[in-house]
Amino acid sequence: MKILVCISNVPDTTTKIRFSEGNTSIDTAGVQWVINPWDELSLTRALELKDNSSAGVKSVTVVHVGPASSEPTIRKALAIGADDAVRVNAESKDAYYVAAQIAEVVKKEQYDMILCGIESSDYNGSLVGGMLAEFLGIPSVSSVSGISVEGGDTVLTREIDGGKEVVKVPAPFVAVVQKGIAKEPRIAAMRGIMMARTKQIRLYEPLSVDPLTAVTVFEKPEPRAACKFVDPEHPEQLIDLLQNEAKVI
Amino acid sequence: MSVLVYVENWDGKFKKLSFELVSFASETAKMMNSSVIVLSIGKVEDSELKKLGDYGAGRVLALENELLATLDSQAYSNAIAEIVLKTGSKVVILSNNNTGKALAPRLSVRLKAGVGSGVSKLPLSTDPFVVYKRTYSGNAFARVEIRSPVKILTLAQNTFHLTETPGNAVIEKIELPEEITGSTKVLDTKKQSGKILLTDADIVVSGGRGMKSPDNWGPLLELADALGGATACSRPVSDEGWRPHEEHTGQTGKIIAPNLYLAVGISGATQHLAGVSSSKYIVAINTDKDAPIFEAAQYGIVGDAMKVLPKLVDALKKR
Numbered sequence: 001m002k003i004l005v006c007i008s009n010v011p012d013t014t015t016k017i018r019f020s021e022g023n024t025s026i027d028t029a030g031v032q033w034v035i036n037p038w039d040e041l042s043l044t045r046a047l048e049l050k051d052n053s054s055a056g057v058k059s060v061t062v063v064h065v066g067p068a069s070s071e072p073t074i075r076k077a078l079a080i081g082a083d084d085a086v087r088v089n090a091e092s093k094d095a096y097y098v099a100a101q102i103a104e105v106v107k108k109e110q111y112d113m114i115l116c117g118i119e120s121s122d123y124n125g126s127l128v129g130g131m132l133a134e135f136l137g138i139p140s141v142s143s144v145s146g147i148s149v150e151g152g153d154t155v156l157t158r159e160i161d162g163g164k165e166v167v168k169v170p171a172p173f174v175a176v177v178q179k180g181i182a183k184e185p186r187i188a189a190m191r192g193i194m195m196a197r198t199k200q201i202r203l204y205e206p207l208s209v210d211p212l213t214a215v216t217v218f219e220k221p222e223p224r225a226a227c228k229f230v231d232p233e234h235p236e237q238l239i240d241l242l243q244n245e246a247k248v249i
Numbered sequence: 250m251s252v253l254v255y256v257e258n259w260d261g262k263f264k265k266l267s268f269e270l271v272s273f274a275s276e277t278a279k280m281m282n283s284s285v286i287v288l289s290i291g292k293v294e295d296s297e298l299k300k301l302g303d304y305g306a307g308r309v310l311a312l313e314n315e316l317l318a319t320l321d322s323q324a325y326s327n328a329i330a331e332i333v334l335k336t337g338s339k340v341v342i343l344s345n346n347n348t349g350k351a352l353a354p355r356l357s358v359r360l361k362a363g364v365g366s367g368v369s370k371l372p373l374s375t376d377p378f379v380v381y382k383r384t385y386s387g388n389a390f391a392r393v394e395i396r397s398p399v400k401i402l403t404l405a406q407n408t409f410h411l412t413e414t415p416g417n418a419v420i421e422k423i424e425l426p427e428e429i430t431g432s433t434k435v436l437d438t439k440k441q442s443g444k445i446l447l448t449d450a451d452i453v454v455s456g457g458r459g460m461k462s463p464d465n466w467g468p469l470l471e472l473a474d475a476l477g478g479a480t481a482c483s484r485p486v487s488d489e490g491w492r493p494h495e496e497h498t499g500q501t502g503k504i505i506a507p508n509l510y511l512a513v514g515i516s517g518a519t520q521h522l523a524g525v526s527s528s529k530y531i532v533a534i535n536t537d538k539d540a541p542i543f544e545a546a547q548y549g550i551v552g553d554a555m556k557v558l559p560k561l562v563d564a565l566k567k568r
Contacts, residue, residue, distance in 0.1 A: 126354070133323075139433055143347040168433065211363075213397075215393050249509065
């Protein structure tokens with residue numbers, strides 16, 4: 001079995017987001033770039049499956065759509081343990097554009113299990129995984145919080161509103177994964193970092209695809225009013241405020 | 250030119266989320282001088298389908314078929330896409346919940362339709378078609394222009410009001426447009442019963458590491474009970490196993506938007522706020538007056554939760 005993990009390069013989640021002139025893009029000065037947290041968990045689970053010989057995983061490849069400047073993030077994925085990587089040499093235009101590029105890679109290279117994080121922490125779209133599956137005409141299961149491979153069958157646990165379902169899915173497929181898939185993201189060890197330097201990042205030139213959407217402008221969230229403090233000796237005043245001022249209880 | 254909205258059901262019943270979707274679709278249709286078509290898939294009684302009419306649905310298409318008994322994203326999106334084409338709908342609306350996230354992207358590729366995902370407001374304009382969505386986990390919002398002829402929107406839960414408009418929905422039973430079979434097989438379903446779902450709750454009481462021990466949760470549960478709310482927790486609490494993972498709210502956990510979010514002993518790290526910042530009101534109870542949670546909160550109490558919570562419960566009971 002060959003696993004492909006799609007990774008996105010995002011600002012560290014603690015980054016204070018600032019916009020560039022005209023508010024059409026973010027100001028990248030001083031931004032620390034990391035693997036999107038859900039993609040990092042996908043990669044971790046893929047490597048756990050590879051470590052478990054009964055799952056029969058031959059290789060774990062990561063794919064990223066981005067310019068050369070995102071290579072440090074790909075190297076990080078290789079240092080964590082991915083066998084090799086593919087970079088499609090293009091700036092992301094929208095989710096549709098990214099999914100179309102990854103679909104081309106999959107068509108050429110053939111993978112059995114494709115993992116995508118449920119969303120990227122920058123655009124919060126929750127789109128690339130499902131789009132990729134539709135481009136390829138293969139099954140997709142979303143909100144996946146567990147993957148196991150037993151006797152050649154892949155069984156996924158997915159979250160539904162108010163519960164969980166256990167779903168059997170034939171390969172090849174896309175699993176869109178969320179929290180629960182792996183306990184903690186795997187961290188690169190020194191040996192992994194050394195080995196990553198010699199691992200291959202294969203380069204693809206992008207397909208010409210028209211995006212369907214465009215961000216026209218970014219805005220800061222509306223500032224909240226200052227906090228009103230209630231005397232801790234008289235917390236019943238809080239109940240009064242919630243009932244008569246906020247009118248939420 | 251119509252607006253098509255897909256509403257799922259839970260054991261044959263709709264919930265607030267479904268009516269929010271229909272309200273949102275009706276208002277969007279009004280902006281476009283168009284009408285709303287609601288699509289329901291699964292076994293739902295006519296009396297329940299009729300309720301959709303109270304929120305502006307003029308026409309309800311009801312599709313019931315064994316082949317769509319479980320959510321197979323491929324089969325469902327094929328069926329919905331066929332109906333979109335047949336009805337000539339130009340805007341397709343789904344929830345941004347687990348189901349919507351499974352279907353919207355597949356529909357997008359099938360219909361070559363751009364998606365505005367997780368929108369929390371009506372479109373800012375319909376020509377050009379511009380939507381407003383949360384980005385950077387709530388640290389920024391973006392105006393996104395959808396340029397394709399057909400547009401797909403997924404609505405963030407609990408962000409749109411219900412608009413009751415007395416009306417009468419015409420129910421049409423429809424058949425599957427073609428033989429559609431899925432490839433996934435649901436082996437088992439585990440449903441959470443009895444409790445209010447965190448993502449549905451109007452009021453959420455949430456505990457953080459400041460609660461100090463899993464043994465201290467009693468007063469917090471009592472407060473949630475007295476308010477008729479659901480309970481949640483921060484990531485360290487679920488990581489420690491003090492509370493179940495289902496309760497974890499935050500960037501990597503559940504993203505919620507209740508009317509009232511009470512954060513008890515939660516300092517308010519960026520990652521936590523990313524999951525709760527769309528709440529209408531945030532109340533913080535914390536011993537540290539400099540905790541960042543107070544910057545996000547409208548009401549605060551600087552004090553010990555163990556002393557404050559029982560008093561709040563008493564005050565609520567006396568109401």
